[in-house]
Amino acid sequence: MNFCIDCDKKLKGHNNPKRCRSCNGVHKSLFFKHSDKSKLKISIAKSKLKEEKKCADCNVFVSSRNKKGLCRSCSKKGNWYVGLKINDLELINHIGRNKLGYEIWNIKCYCGNKFNAIVSKIKIGRIRSCGCLNKEHCIKLGESQKGENNPVWIKDRTKTSCFIRNKDCRRNNKGSWQYFSRKYKKEKHYTCELTNEVMGVGELNVHHIESVVNRPDLVLDRNNLICIKKEIHTEFHKIYGKKTNRKQWDEFVRAYNTAPTLKGAISRFHKFIKGTA
Numbered sequence: 001m002n003f004c005i006d007c008d009k010k011l012k013g014h015n016n017p018k019r020c021r022s023c024n025g026v027h028k029s030l031f032f033k034h035s036d037k038s039k040l041k042i043s044i045a046k047s048k049l050k051e052e053k054k055c056a057d058c059n060v061f062v063s064s065r066n067k068k069g070l071c072r073s074c075s076k077k078g079n080w081y082v083g084l085k086i087n088d089l090e091l092i093n094h095i096g097r098n099k100l101g102y103e104i105w106n107i108k109c110y111c112g113n114k115f116n117a118i119v120s121k122i123k124i125g126r127i128r129s130c131g132c133l134n135k136e137h138c139i140k141l142g143e144s145q146k147g148e149n150n151p152v153w154i155k156d157r158t159k160t161s162c163f164i165r166n167k168d169c170r171r172n173n174k175g176s177w178q179y180f181s182r183k184y185k186k187e188k189h190y191t192c193e194l195t196n197e198v199m200g201v202g203e204l205n206v207h208h209i210e211s212v213v214n215r216p217d218l219v220l221d222r223n224n225l226i227c228i229k230k231e232i233h234t235e236f237h238k239i240y241g242k243k244t245n246r247k248q249w250d251e252f253v254r255a256y257n258t259a260p261t262l263k264g265a266i267s268r269f270h271k272f273i274k275g276t277a
Contacts, residue, residue, distance in 0.1 A: 081105070086122050089129075152242055154213055180220060181206040188227045194256060195229065205233040211244045232256075 002011040006023040055071040081091050093106040095116060102118045109115065109130040121127045147153065184206050191198050207226050210218050218224040240248045 081119075086119070087125065087128060089122055089127075091119070152213060154216060177219075184222070184225060185227055191227070192229045192232075193227050194232060194253070197229070199229070203230055204228070205230050207233055207236070209244075209246050209249050211242060213243050214245060 002018060003009065004011060004020045004023055005018055007020060009020050011018065011020065081094065084091050088110045090108040091105050092108055092114070095104045095106055097103055098118075102120060104116055105119050107115060107117050107122070107130075109132065111130065111132045113130040113132070115130045117127050145151075182201065185201060185204055189198070190201065190204060192204065204227055207228050208219070209224050209226060212219055215224070236249075236252055237244070239252070
């Protein structure tokens, strides 16, 4: 075992000076001294640091390498972000952090409104305004689909006003489309005419073979109606849209009969039309 020369403590490992850390530090300080030239250089460097840079907020001395000009405490607060613009949004005040640790700021939009948001979402581009851009987009979209530009536009609404019912008649009463469709489902014994499955009222839909947009006079014509599953009804309108006719319905029925399931019918549908299937 090795022991320290000065304090007689046990030494761990192999120490060349044969002294402990505390005694070795005292021993070095006694013999090690700076020269006069090095002392001058150190004093000049310290004076330059004190004269050149101070923290902009708390006036604490900062190193010359610091580019922000702020001490650690002030830079953590995020004051150096004030006045910075990210995607035309100006940062005003740092509010704090939420539970997840994201920094929340009070932000000024380019329209003049102020709102609170997360800075990281602004950098990504997920937040672009206080909500004014969304309003402008909705107004433009509404104007572009007004009147005849709307895909469900009907020129003559006298024949289809409230699906040919009285003015005093309300929803689900006699004369309404809801009442007529329930009655039609009951006549068909709540069965799908394509799959012959008995289902609930909410799982079935009454489909117009000639659409209401093209032929408003055939709204309540029983030869123009068919009771089918809700899944089949939605998939049919996804493929053809809302303005449909009898030819399109016949094509869909042929494709459905060739496949055992609805998914198979949709996958083979386009091949059937081209004539490859």
